[in-house]
Amino acid sequence: MSLFWIVIRELAEIQAMATSKKVITRVEWEKKLNDVKVRKDDMNKLVMNFLVTEGYVEVAEKFRLESGTEPEIDLATITDRMAVKKAVQSGNVEDAIEKVNDLNPEILDTNPLLFFHLQQQRMIELIRNGKVEAALEFAQEELAPRGEENQSFLEELERTVALLAFEDVANCPVSELLDISQRLKTATEVNAAILTSQSHEKDPKLPSLLKMLIWVQNQLDKKASYPRINDISTAALEDSVV
Amino acid sequence: MSDATSQSDIPAKDSIGDYFLDLWCHTSKTLALRPETGAESELYDEEEEEQPTALDTLNSSGGFSVVGPDKLSLLYTNVNLHGHDVGVVQANHPAPLKRMLYYFEIYVKNAGAKGQIAIGFTTSAFKVRRQPGWEANSCGYHGDDGLLYRGNGKGEAFGPTFTTGDTVGGGINYAMQEFFFTKNGVLVGSVYKDVKGPVFPTVAVHSQNEEVTVNFGQDPFVFDLKAYEAEQRAKQQVKIDNISIPQDASYGIVRSYLQHNGYEETLKLLDIAAQSNVPPISVAPENGVSGDAMYALSERKTLRQLIKSGKIDETFSTLGKWYPQIIEDDTSTICFLLHCQKFIELVRDGKLEEAVLYGRREFDKFKKSSACDDLVKDCAALLAYDQPSKSSVGYLLGDSQKELVADAVNAIILSTNPNVKDPCLCKHSSLERLIRQVTACFLEKRSLNGDQGEAFRLSRILKSSKRA
Numbered sequence: 016m017s018l019f020w021i022v023i024r025e026l027a028e029i030q031a032m033a034t035s036k037k038v039i040t041r042v043e044w045e046k047k048l049n050d051v052k053v054r055k056d057d058m059n060k061l062v063m064n065f066l067v068t069e070g071y072v073e074v075a076e077k078f079r080l081e082s083g084t085e086p087e088i089d090l091a092t093i094t095d096r097m098a099v100k101k102a103v104q105s106g107n108v109e110d111a112i113e114k115v116n117d118l119n120p121e122i123l124d125t126n127p128l129l130f131f132h133l134q135q136q137r138m139i140e141l142i143r144n145g146k147v148e149a150a151l152e153f154a155q156e157e158l159a160p161r162g163e164e165n166q167s168f169l170e171e172l173e174r175t176v177a178l179l180a181f182e183d184v185a186n187c188p189v190s191e192l193l194d195i196s197q198r199l200k201t202a203t204e205v206n207a208a209i210l211t212s213q214s215h216e217k218d219p220k221l222p223s224l225l226k227m228l229i230w231v232q233n234q235l236d237k238k239a240s241y242p243r244i245n246d247i248s249t250a251a252l253e254d255s256v257v
Numbered sequence: 258m259s260d261a262t263s264q265s266d267i268p269a270k271d272s273i274g275d276y277f278l279d280l281w282c283h284t285s286k287t288l289a290l291r292p293e294t295g296a297e298s299e300l301y302d303e304e305e306e307e308q309p310t311a312l313d314t315l316n317s318s319g320g321f322s323v324v325g326p327d328k329l330s331l332l333y334t335n336v337n338l339h340g341h342d343v344g345v346v347q348a349n350h351p352a353p354l355k356r357m358l359y360y361f362e363i364y365v366k367n368a369g370a371k372g373q374i375a376i377g378f379t380t381s382a383f384k385v386r387r388q389p390g391w392e393a394n395s396c397g398y399h400g401d402d403g404l405l406y407r408g409n410g411k412g413e414a415f416g417p418t419f420t421t422g423d424t425v426g427g428g429i430n431y432a433m434q435e436f437f438f439t440k441n442g443v444l445v446g447s448v449y450k451d452v453k454g455p456v457f458p459t460v461a462v463h464s465q466n467e468e469v470t471v472n473f474g475q476d477p478f479v480f481d482l483k484a485y486e487a488e489q490r491a492k493q494q495v496k497i498d499n500i501s502i503p504q505d506a507s508y509g510i511v512r513s514y515l516q517h518n519g520y521e522e523t524l525k526l527l528d529i530a531a532q533s534n535v536p537p538i539s540v541a542p543e544n545g546v547s548g549d550a551m552y553a554l555s556e557r558k559t560l561r562q563l564i565k566s567g568k569i570d571e572t573f574s575t576l577g578k579w580y581p582q583i584i585e586d587d588t589s590t591i592c593f594l595l596h597c598q599k600f601i602e603l604v605r606d607g608k609l610e611e612a613v614l615y616g617r618r619e620f621d622k623f624k625k626s627s628a629c630d631d632l633v634k635d636c637a638a639l640l641a642y643d644q645p646s647k648s649s650v651g652y653l654l655g656d657s658q659k660e661l662v663a664d665a666v667n668a669i670i671l672s673t674n675p676n677v678k679d680p681c682l683c684k685h686s687s688l689e690r691l692i693r694q695v696t697a698c699f700l701e702k703r704s705l706n707g708d709q710g711e712a713f714r715l716s717r718i719l720k721s722s723k724r725a
Binding site for chain 1: 280283284494496497498500502503506507508509510511513514515518520521522523526527530536558561565656657660661664686687688689690691692693694695696697698699700701702705706713715716718719721
């Protein structure tokens with residue numbers, strides 16, 4: 016087949032695709048948007064869910080007063096959860112473990128991976144503070160027996176012990192363990208485990224709503240051209256691309 | 258400049274007031290109609306469609322098979338001779354479209370002489386003397402060979418055969434665009450749904466004494482449809498969860514929601530919390546398309562608190578002091594909403610006589626729209642009851658009604674900002690705009706897909722508990 020015909024066919028295809036897409040003007044789209052009625056109560060609940068799940072206890076309490084929205088869980092439980100999270104974030108892992116057990120001993124009993132990560136974090140903190148001997152002792156007594164139970168634990172343990180092998184830990188291959196992000200990772204994990212133990216979702220609903228918006232817009236793009244929201248933070252409606 | 262603003266200001270004011278009056282019609286009132294169901298009520302139930310409830314006796318193939326008097330059983334009475342004397346019957350309605358899944362089951366009471374029983378889906382144009390699947394635009398799972406037929410006489414390998422005593426199910430998964438079939442409560446498999454348009458649940462028998470009964474949901478299904486639905490939903494959710502969004506996007510939206518609504522105290526605490534967060538969250542202080550988001554924040558907070566504590570006289574006098582242009586036209590919709598609220602507060606305090614006098618004095622000038630009339634009627638109806646809060650108009654005494662009036666006042670104050678170019682943008686927070694966009698996109702996507710699938714519902718997201 017000559018190039019000419021290939022080009023002609025491609026052009027026809029492009030044209031077919033362009034014509035099969037429905038074009039919705041801004042005026043039409045705004046009419047559709049206006050037909051959507053959103054309950055204020057539901058939006059308030061969405062915001063409350065975010066504040067509660069993210070652990071903004073004082074903010075949630077104030078929002079309850081200002082908006083009249085009842086939080087879905089007892090706000091007191093947030094305080095305890097945030098204390099645990101803070102303890103991990105500031106490197107007081109022992110304290111955090113004790114607090115989790117005060118809250119509900121089952122959380123760590125039923126969650127060996129989380130318990131291992133907390134112990135690992137504890138060892139990282141010992142190394143960070145230059146307590147090499149204590150760190151070694153801790154690795155042998157607490158972490159090694161767990162590593163024998165589980166191959167992935169063992170690999171993590173070896174990675175952590177490797178921190179001791181380097182003079183300049185800041186520039187060694189496993190230096191990311193000493194990074195603040197490692198603490199945050201562990202803290203997020205504990206936070207999620209506590210929420211789950213309280214029969215609460217570990218993630219707020221708002222981000223998944225935003226993801227849904229991106230997903231459905233991408234889906235609709237295949238069939239129609241319409242005013243999109245491209246910037247989530249301003250929620251401004253763009254003009255449809257024709 | 259002041260001339261220009263005051264002129265463009267009047268229609269904007271009314272459009273905002275009217276918008277909230279309209280919102281009252283849609284939300285508060287709908288809620289009031291179903292006070293019992295409360296939070297569980299699905300608000301916009303325009304999704305109700307007719308569902309298959311029985312076999313269609315009018316359009317069934319004459320003579321070859323007999324539909325029982327309950328219209329839920331089918332018996333082949335003849336001796337079959339060829340391929341054009343199948344006893345095939347469709348349901349009385351096509352499978353409903355506006356949902357994620359549709360499903361029905363048959364029970365094989367007697368596999369008869371040859372066990373040529375089939376379950377499937379056909380369109381209204383289907384020739385009712387043939388097995389579902391043999392003709393174009395149909396699909397059927399056949400009991401004698403366990404094959405799946407899709408639009409021709411040659412079946413494809415699919416699942417086990419089925420016979421006397423088996424329960425077999427046929428379903429449509431609109432989200433995945435699939436037909437699926439089950440046997441004795443176990444999923445057999447699914448295939449791409451290549452049939453367009455509405456399809457009817459269809460059952461066929463094709464040898465002497467074959468007998469089946471049909472369950473369109475009047476009895477519990479053998480197959481655990483709920484679990485299957487949850488599984489399918491989770492599959493879809495994984496795709497959505499994998500989408501990445503800017504890290505602090507949610508935080509920014511919550512913040513601008515608080516700004517928009519004038520929840521000033523909450524906002525202050527959130528900003529403090531964000532700074533002490535590890536790592537600290539930084540969001541540009543001015544976000545939102547409705548100009549500077551902090552505009553009149555503490556004024557809006559004060560007025561919201563006045564309305565929520567029932568102090569409507571003070572609301573009027575404060576507005577008169579700070580924003581006289583808002584209430585200068587006493588026949589505007591915003592004044593109407595405030596007068597109604599004042600009336601409601603008098604009823605709440607048991608000052609019925611005063612309420613009557615107030616209503617007579619204030620309500621007469623608002624005869625602009627049916628929405629106004631409706632609200633006046635509902636307000637007046639409060640007087641008829643000994644315990645108005647337990648009556649059908651009791652919703653007026655609830656917090657949502659106060660919140661609605663406060664939201665209207667809030668939006669109108671936002672529109673007085675000289676930097677606002679389009680006052681219509683003041684009606685909605687960015688959160689609300691996002692929710693409206695998601696909802697509209699889902700509806701449009703569905704309507705471009707032959708109305709198949711479910712709509713987006715915020716209430717379902719709010720209700721959904723953690724996934725396993």
